[in-house]
Amino acid sequence: MTDVLTDRESLEPATAPRHVRPARRRSPRAVRYALRFIAVAYLFFLVAWPVALVAKNAFAHGWGSMRDALSDPLVTSSLKLTVYVAVVAVAINLVFGVGMSLLLVRRRFPGRRALSALIDLPLAVSPIVVGLALVITYNKRDGWLGKGLEEHGIQVLFAYPGIILATVFVSLPLVVRELVPVLEEIGTDQEQAARSLGANPVQTFRRITLPSIKWAVVYGVVLSFARALGEFGAVKIVAGNVAGRTQTATLIVEQTYQDFQQNTAYATAFLLAFLSIACIIVVSVLRPKGTE
Numbered sequence: 001m002t003d004v005l006t007d008r009e010s011l012e013p014a015t016a017p018r019h020v021r022p023a024r025r026r027s028p029r030a031v032r033y034a035l036r037f038i039a040v041a042y043l044f045f046l047v048a049w050p051v052a053l054v055a056k057n058a059f060a061h062g063w064g065s066m067r068d069a070l071s072d073p074l075v076t077s078s079l080k081l082t083v084y085v086a087v088v089a090v091a092i093n094l095v096f097g098v099g100m101s102l103l104l105v106r107r108r109f110p111g112r113r114a115l116s117a118l119i120d121l122p123l124a125v126s127p128i129v130v131g132l133a134l135v136i137t138y139n140k141r142d143g144w145l146g147k148g149l150e151e152h153g154i155q156v157l158f159a160y161p162g163i164i165l166a167t168v169f170v171s172l173p174l175v176v177r178e179l180v181p182v183l184e185e186i187g188t189d190q191e192q193a194a195r196s197l198g199a200n201p202v203q204t205f206r207r208i209t210l211p212s213i214k215w216a217v218v219y220g221v222v223l224s225f226a227r228a229l230g231e232f233g234a235v236k237i238v239a240g241n242v243a244g245r246t247q248t249a250t251l252i253v254e255q256t257y258q259d260f261q262q263n264t265a266y267a268t269a270f271l272l273a274f275l276s277i278a279c280i281i282v283v284s285v286l287r288p289k290g291t292e
Helices: 003-014 030-058 063-069 073-106 112-119 126-138 145-153 160-170 173-185 189-196 201-229 235-237 249-258 262-286
Strands: none
Touching: 003 160, 030 262, 063 073, 073 112, 073 160, 073 201, 073 249, 073 262, 112 173, 126 145, 126 160, 126 235, 160 173, 160 201, 160 235, 173 201, 173 235, 173 262, 189 201, 201 262, 249 262
């Protein structure tokens, strides 16, 4: 009998849990609402309110300021140049961004971490420093590359190439940082299966990889385009601010504001903000739920 009791006692701890974790307490409703209020207030005072003030001043006199701005040939020229530069910069960043993302995620090589850190450099370096670096590199007097390019009739500084280079640099990480997490999440199983069935690299990318990352590509392109529209510091250094030639929309906003043409400055700034916000809103609405 004693042996049976000891056997039962030895079996009981194995079947009964020794430690039962207490249920997690949900945070009080007041705390949740307070945190939401703080987040909304922070975004309101940091983003929404300043942008709303620009819109308010742009339409302070009705649509007259907007009509005057759009009828000014210097303003329209600067807007066309800004959109042109943004489109070219986004196209360059799209090609190299997708390529570098695939290289970082799908390959292992010495210096991979250094390359990843180098891609983030535009986020850490001031645009003014970027513009100065481009001037040192591409000036025709003693620049490392400027003298050779000038001899072949290629002018970089105070011309379209310099503006595009500066814009490409500052918007470089946006496409890459949208694609890398998605590529890491989808893995390589489907790509390996496609290759085992005889698909070449181009077919694998077009039919397997691209459909999986298309919304990350779209969102990265939109962010890069919005960033390119608003670039000021680096462009100011390399563009020369020649009216009607190398004067972008951000530069004409500064000039008109300093020349006491506030209505034109506010109207142009509103157009830039409207284009950027509209692109982000459209993509956010069209983007399917649950996609990364």
